Amino acid sequence: MARVISTVLLLISTHMCLSAHVFTQDAPKFCKGLECPEFTTIQSSEGYEERQYSESKWVSTEIMSMSYDSASSQGFERLFNYIEGNNEQKQKIAMTAPVATRVIPGQGPACESNFTVSFFIPAEHSANPPAPSDSDVFFTTIPAHRAYVKSFGGFASQDDWIQAGAELGRALDALHSYDSSYYYTAGYDSPFTIFSRHNEVWFIAN
Numbered sequence: 001m002a003r004v005i006s007t008v009l010l011l012i013s014t015h016m017c018l019s020a021h022v023f024t025q026d027a028p029k030f031c032k033g034l035e036c037p038e039f040t041t042i043q044s045s046e047g048y049e050e051r052q053y054s055e056s057k058w059v060s061t062e063i064m065s066m067s068y069d070s071a072s073s074q075g076f077e078r079l080f081n082y083i084e085g086n087n088e089q090k091q092k093i094a095m096t097a098p099v100a101t102r103v104i105p106g107q108g109p110a111c112e113s114n115f116t117v118s119f120f121i122p123a124e125h126s127a128n129p130p131a132p133s134d135s136d137v138f139f140t141t142i143p144a145h146r147a148y149v150k151s152f153g154g155f156a157s158q159d160d161w162i163q164a165g166a167e168l169g170r171a172l173d174a175l176h177s178y179d180s181s182y183y184y185t186a187g188y189d190s191p192f193t194i195f196s197r198h199n200e201v202w203f204i205a206n
């Protein structure tokens with residue numbers, strides 16, 4: 001009898017562990033019904049979350065600029081045209097979340113930053129996405145990685161992103177090292193969404 005009970009307990013606890021690792025198969029609420037890259041949460045603390053992402057495929061464009069806002073709107077437009085059919089198959093592709101922008105600060109000769117704006121390619125197209133017609137649009141693969149993530153709400157300005165990044169940096173100690181030469185901003189909402197907007201800064205763990 002005791003053995004049966006302990007087996008049942010073991011099954012229950014195994015089941016609880018498993019469900020903690022697979023809950024993201026149901027997309028998180030902040031994806032708001034759009035397809036978004038899968039991750040598992042390794043740990044959540046006060047100031048940040050640690051996630052494990054699988055490899056993911058994106059359609060991207062690169063812009064050198066002094067301004068986050070102008071780079072992101074220019075990038076968004078190119079990528080939006082791609083998913084609206086500006087591609088070799090004239091195929092429409094569903095909008096996904098987030099719009100992820102890799103920022104390499106101050107890389108250019110006049111201290112411009114290097115922005116790579118990306119849309120996540122839905123699973124349906126990831127094996128064989130239609131080739132972009134715009135030569136400034138290309139595919140990228142983000143390898144499997146761990147990320148430190150700081151979330152915040154509202155309409156994010158360049159200053160908000162920088163502030164969130166600074167807070168994330170302060171929250172991480174020497175045990176949580178990351179590549180400090182770049183970061184990602186991830187915006188989950190269209191400009192027309194007013195409430196419950198969700199933004200994230202990602203640092204890629206070493």
Ligand SMILES: *[C@@H]1O[C@H](CO)[C@@H](O)[C@H](O)[C@H]1NC(C)=O
Binds near residue numbers: 062064107
């Ligand atoms: C932007 O950064 C990427 C990745 O490091 C690099 O391949 C690319 O050449 C950079 N662009 C410019 C214009 O420096």
